[in-house]
Amino acid sequence: MIKNLVFDMGRVLIDYDPDAILQMQGVLDPNDRKLLKVEIASSPLWPLMDWGHIDEKELEKLVLPKLPQRLHHAAHRYISHWNECLIVIDGMAELIARYHEMGCQIYLLSNASSRANDYFHTIPGHEYFSGTLFSADVQLVKPMPAIYETFLAKFSLQAEECVFIDDLPGNIAGGMTVGMQGLVFRGDVNALREQLDELLDIQ
Secondary structure: OOOEEEEOOEOOOEEEOHHHHHHHOOOOOHHHHHHHHHHHHOOOOHHHHHHOOOOHHHHHHHHHHHOOHHHHHHHHHHHHHHHHHEEEOOOHHHHHHHHHHOOOEEEEEEOOOOOHHHHHHHOOOHHHEEEEEEHHHHOOOOOOHHHHHHHHHHOOOOHHHEEEEEOOHHHHHHHHOOOOEEEEOOOOHHHHHHHHHHHOOOO
16 A cells, blocks of 8 residues: 655756756856856766765866856856756646645655755745655665665655655666656656556545
């Protein structure tokens, strides 16, 4: 019997638009935007924050030497403030509230830097979550089986009582290796609700 709904964060609860962030910072030249995105958001350094191997300040120190001086301020602003331009996935907070009211426990398991602990409370629906685990805090990332095992142990949950909702099939597969059920979220909240209703046998 499913008792716990476990949500990913990025592209499930929230998303973000690098171009919107850069425009807000006054970076209008398309080539400058491309360079900043390549060296920051798309850089192989960015996932190191999810691992907890570096933080945003260390990322900035590694990125700035790769950029022309004129873009240093924009890079600093991007790295320091990107989470201020989060895009909320419409309808997700209401979906979470619905299942919370039905008695489900709501949890979060996300690949994210430790900064997520500071901004998670700004995401609509955060008040319904019984617990969160961010990858950087345990230096493990999805889809490694160990992060799901760590999550289950932290909150004393049984895998077979959990359904994991993530936008990446590989992360769902990782959860299934430890016994969790899973649903791939493809951007359609109504479709997710129908899937959850069927899984929970809600008429």
